[in-house]
Amino acid sequence: xxxxxxxxxxxxxxxxxxxxxxxxxxxxxxxxxxxxxxxxxxxxxxxxxxxxxxxxxxxxxxxxxxxxxxxxxxxxxxxxxxxxxxxxxxxxxxxxxxxxxxxxxxxxxxxxx
Amino acid sequence: xxxxxxxxxxxxxxxxxxxxxxxxxxxxxxxxxxxxxxxxxxxxxxxxxxxxxxxxxxxxxxxxxxxxxxxxxxxxxxxxxxxxxxxxxxxxxxxxxxxxxxxxxxxxxxxxx
Numbered sequence: 095x096x097x098x099x100x101x102x103x104x105x106x107x108x109x110x111x112x113x114x115x116x117x118x119x120x121x122x123x124x125x126x127x128x129x130x131x132x133x134x135x136x137x138x139x140x141x142x143x144x145x146x147x148x149x150x151x152x153x154x155x156x157x158x159x160x161x162x163x164x165x166x167x168x169x170x171x172x173x174x175x176x177x178x179x180x181x182x183x184x185x186x187x188x189x190x191x192x193x194x195x196x197x198x199x200x201x202x203x204x205x206x207x
Numbered sequence: 208x209x210x211x212x213x214x215x216x217x218x219x220x221x222x223x224x225x226x227x228x229x230x231x232x233x234x235x236x237x238x239x240x241x242x243x244x245x246x247x248x249x250x251x252x253x254x255x256x257x258x259x260x261x262x263x264x265x266x267x268x269x270x271x272x273x274x275x276x277x278x279x280x281x282x283x284x285x286x287x288x289x290x291x292x293x294x295x296x297x298x299x300x301x302x303x304x305x306x307x308x309x310x311x312x313x314x315x316x317x318x319x320x
Contacts, residue, residue, distance in 0.1 A: 137311030
């Protein structure tokens with residue numbers, strides 16, 4: 095039973111347009127959500143996070159939205175740049191379970207010049 | 208600061224051999240963890256530690272051992288390598304348990320033949 099799902103394995107957008115990456119979760123005990131970015135042959139790097147008590151968090155070109163009732167979060171990148179091309183992982187943390195994080199399978203974003 | 212350092216970067220093992228994947232961090236982080244990533248999948252938690260002397264199992268612990276004798280080091284031992292353990296392994300650390308981002312090493316690509 096996969097508790098964090100990223101249903102789109104890949105996404106392709108034009109430079110300058112908006113990229114929207116989606117993530118769904120099933121465990122209502124998750125209370126902190128993170129997005130990581132991963133380039134080939136490198137480890138994931140933290141991008142942005144959101145607490146379950148908020149519905150939006152913004153950091154420059156990156157905004158994460160959380161809809162708790164739908165158990166859905168999304169990452170918006172505006173404007174998209176070719177350097178944003180990477181695999182994006184959604185992760186959810188359960189602070190009642192030793193703060194362990196559960197990851198989705200990732201979405202490969204390609205931004206075309 | 209080096210961050211999280213993993214060695215080796217690549218390793219080929221024969222079935223039945225044992226080895227230790229090294230992980231060290233210089234950020235004085237209490238929380239450390241090991242993940243494996245298989246093709247097309249997200250990161251799955253193998254073992255984690257909330258501090259020196261304390262370790263616990265994650266989602267996929269079978270075939271692996273860990274210990275945490277110091278804050279800095281968190282080695283992962285493969286007891287008797289199997290082809291199913293062919294994967295990319297990532298070590299991560301974070302300042303505290305829960306609502307905080309993880310810092311990842313560059314990964315160890317392990318092939319068991």
